Amino acid sequence: MYAYDEIDRTLVNERVSEFRDQVKRRLSGELTEDEFKMLRLMNGVYLQLHAYMLRVAIPYGTLSAPQLRKMAHVARRYDRGYGHFTTRQNIQFNWIKLADLPDALEDLASVGIHAMQTSGNCVRNVTTDQWAGxxxxxxxxxxxxxxxxxxxxxxxxxxxxxxxxxxxxxxxxxxxxxxxxxxxxxxxxxxxxxxxxxxxxxxxxxxxxxxxxxxxxxxxxxxxxxxxxxxxxxxxxxxxxxxxxxxxxxxxxxxxxxxxxxxxxxxxxxxxxxxxxxxxxxxxxxxxxxxRFQYPGYQTLSDTPDELTAASADPQFERWLNNSVAKHQKPGYAIVTLSLKPIGGPPGDATADQMDAIADLADKYSFGEIRVGHEQNLALPNVAKRDLPALWQRLDELGLATPNVNLITDIIACPGLDYCSLANARAIPIAQELTRRFANHELAEMIGRLHINISGCINACGHHHVGHIGILGVEKNNAEFYQITIGGRADEGAVVGTLIGPAVPYDDVANVIEDIVESYLALRARPDELFYQTVERLGVEPFKERVYATR
Amino acid sequence: MTSPLQQKIKITGPSVVTANRTWDGIVIYRDTQQGWTDELADAAIVRTADEARALLAESTADDVDAIGPYIAPVIVRDDGAIEPGNLRERIRRQGVTIDLPIPA
Missing domain, CATH: 3.30.413.10 (Sulfite Reductase Hemoprotein, domain 1)
Known part of the structure; x- marks a missing residue:
C-alpha cells in the first residue's frame, strides 16, 4: 500500500470542502446546471437515467481493507447497498443523491479515497496490472x-x-x-x-x-x-x-x-x-x-503445504484452485482472484456486506490489501497457500468463488440501458442470460479461455471491440439489436474484433453466441487452441455462415 | 451547442416533458400546474409541436428544480392511462430491468 502524506490529505479534504460549497450553491439555485455540470463532473458525479452516479477512483487498482470498508459504508448509507466495479479500476455508486454527495466524499476522504479525475477532459485515473508487485x-x-x-x-x-x-x-x-x-x-x-x-x-x-x-x-x-x-x-x-x-x-x-x-x-x-x-x-x-509503498512482511513458507494437499481431494476446491489462484512472486504465497461474475448476476457488482467481508478476509489472509482488475473482478494479492482452503470456504459462502475467471461466463459488461443515459441497449441482462446458458463449469472449462465483452452503446465502456466475442447494443426502430464481433483481444496481442454480420435482436443474442461457441468447438484444431486463435486461423467466415445460415 | 429550445421540435404523437430532479436525480415530469411530478399519470400531455415547444420552454426556465428537460413520447391508452413511448423511457419510469443486488 502507498502511504499518503499530509499534502495528499489536505488536497483531498480541501477538494471536498470546495465541492460541498458548490453543491450548496447549486441546490440554492445560485449556480445553474450549465455552470455546475463541469464542477460535478470534476468530482466524478454523473447524471444517469434514474439518479446521480458517483464514480470513485481506485488508483492503480489497489485498496486497503479500511478503504474497502468505507466503500461498503458509502454503499449502505448513501446508496442502495452495493457498488459496481468498472473496467478502469473505479467503483460506481448508482443511486446517490446530490445532497448526500459531499458527506459521502468526506467519508471517503477520511481513508484517502476521492473522485478526482474520474470524469472530465483531464488525465483520468492511471491504471495498471491488478497483480502489480x-x-x-x-x-x-x-x-x-x-x-x-x-x-x-x-x-x-x-x-x-x-x-x-x-x-x-x-x-x-x-x-x-x-x-x-x-x-x-x-x-x-x-x-x-x-x-x-x-x-x-x-x-x-x-x-x-x-x-x-x-x-x-x-x-x-x-x-x-x-x-x-x-x-x-x-x-x-x-x-x-x-x-x-x-x-x-x-x-x-x-x-x-x-x-x-x-x-x-x-x-x-x-x-x-x-x-x-x-x-x-x-x-x-x-x-x-x-x-512509501509498504510491502508485506512475507514469511518463508512451503510452496506445497499439507493443508493444500489435503484440500485438493475436494473436486470443487480443486476446480477453484486451478481457475482462480495464480502464482505469486514469493514461494508459499498465491494471488487469488475473487470472481464478481456469479451465474445470473450483474458483472462487477458487490454488495456492501460482501465488501465488508472481503475487507475482513484481506486483513486475515492478504496483509489487508485488495486489488481491482479491469475485468471487473477483485483479487487478494498475498494469500499464503496454506490458507487457501479456509479462504475458499468463506469466499464460497459469500458467492465470490465462482470458478469462472477468464472463462466464458467471466463477462465484462457496462451498465447499459438499465442505468446509463448514453446507452442504446441493455448489457447486463444479456450478460446474465449468457452466464445461465454456460453455467456448467465443465462446459466452460472445455471451451477454455474466452472473453465476452458487452457494451450498451458505441462508447464501448464494456470494451466490446477487444472481446474475443464482442457484443454491441444498438437501437433499430425503437428496439434493441446487437452487433457481434469476434477475434478481438485486449492483451499484448491486442486486436479489434471483426463484425460477423447484421445485428441480431435482443432475444436471439444468447442463441447466436451458442452457435458461435459450438462452431468453435467443432472447428478448433486441438483442445488447447483458444477461441481467438481459431478465429485468427480461419477468419470469421465459418462463424458467419453458422450464425446467418438459418437466420 | 444548440439549446433545446432552438432545436426544431417534431413530435409524432402524444408527448410529455421529462427531466431529473436536481437534489436527488429521480425521474420527473412537467405537470399541468407549472410544476414537476414523479407520477407520469400527472404529466402534462402535448400533442403538437407548438404545445411541446411551449411546455419545454416553461420547463427549461426552471433550472433550480430540474435538470435537462426534454420531450419524450408517451402512449395514451383508451382508458386515459399514460405509458412511456419507448424502452428508454420505460426503464426511466419503471427502473432497471434486472434484480438489484439488494432489493429496493
Missing part, C-alpha cells in the same frame, strides 16, 4: 510509476481542459493485464540492454466509436524522463487535438490523421526542448515514492 517476472512494481503519474497529473492546470478525456495504463509484465494498447498512452515497463529501467511508450489507442490499437511512439524512454515525455505528448495533443467535434477529439484521431511519424516528430521536438527541465526525475524522488 506480486506478478512473477514483472520488471518492477508499476504502481510506483503510476503513483508518480498520479501526483504529476492531479489537478494539473495545463491539462485540466484537454480536448477530451485522457487515459494512461501501465504494465510491467509480458502478459498485459492492463489493456495498455487500448489507452491514450500505454506504458510497458522494461529494462534496456544496459539494465536501465524505462518504458516502451504507445500512443493513440482507444475504443469507442473509432477503435484503434496504440502505436509505439518510442521504444525506450528512461524512467527519469517519463514525466517530460508524457507531458510532451499531452502538449502536442492539447495544441492540435480537435475541439470542434467531440467524436474526433481523442488523441487516437490526431495520431491517425497526422500519422505516427509526424505525431512523434512533433512530440520529439517538444521533448527535446524540455526533457532536462524540472520534470526530470532524479533517483531520490523515485526512491521516495518507492519507499
Amino acid at each position: 506480486v506478478a512473477p517476472g514483472e520488471v518492477e512494481d508499476p504502481r510506483i510509476w503510476a503513483e508518480l503519474l498520479r501526483q504529476y497529473s492531479t489537478m494539473h492546470p495545463e491539462f485540466t481542459y484537454l480536448p477530451r478525456k485522457f487515459k494512461i495504463a501501465i504494465t510491467a509484465s509480458d502478459h498485459d493485464r492492463a489493456a495498455i494498447k487500448v489507452h491514450d498512452i500505454g506504458l510497458r515497463l522494461l529494462k534496456n540492454a544496459s539494465g536501465e529501467t524505462g518504458f516502451e511508450v504507445l500512443v493513440g489507442g482507444g475504443l469507442g466509436r473509432t477503435p484503434f490499437i496504440g502505436k509505439v511512439i518510442k521504444p525506450f524512454v528512461a524512467g527519469r524522463d517519463i514525466l517530460s515525455y508524457v507531458e510532451s505528448i499531452l502538449r502536442v495533443y492539447n495544441q492540435y487535438g480537435r475541439r470542434d467535434n467531440i467524436y474526433k477529439a481523442r488523441i487516437k484521431i490526431l495520431v491517425h490523421e497526422l500519422g505516427i511519424e509526424k505525431f512523434s516528430a512533433e512530440v520529439e521536438e517538444e521533448w527535446q526542448a524540455m526533457r532536462d527541465s524540472a520534470l526530470q526525475l532524479d533517483d531520490e524522488i523515485v526512491a521516495d515514492i518507492r519507499s
